[in-house]
Amino acid sequence: MAEPQATVTLLDSLDPSVVLLTVEEAARRLRIGRTTCFRLVLAGEIESVTVGRLRRVPADALPAYVAKLRHRPAHAA
Numbered sequence: 001m002a003e004p005q006a007t008v009t010l011l012d013s014l015d016p017s018v019v020l021l022t023v024e025e026a027a028r029r030l031r032i033g034r035t036t037c038f039r040l041v042l043a044g045e046i047e048s049v050t051v052g053r054l055r056r057v058p059a060d061a062l063p064a065y066v067a068k069l070r071h072r073p074a075h076a077a
Helices: 005-014 023-030 034-042 061-071
Strands: 049-051 054-058
Touching: 023 034, 023 054, 023 061, 054 061
Parallel strands: none
Antiparallel strands: 049 054
C-alpha cells in the first residue's frame, strides 16, 4: 500500500538537500501558521522567488529570517 501524500511531502520538506520550499513547507519548518508565513513572504520579511507562477522560499532564507529576528531590539512591554 502506498504512503499517504502528506507523509511524503513532510519527509521531503525536512530533506536538507531541498533547495526551494513551498510556503507551507517553510511554515512547517518555522513552526508557524501557513497564513502567517504567507504574510511574512508578501511583506518581504522572508525571501521568496517565483518560478513560473509558483512562489517558493529558498531553504537558506529561513535561517536568515531567524537571524534577523534574533538581532532585532526587544520591544518594551
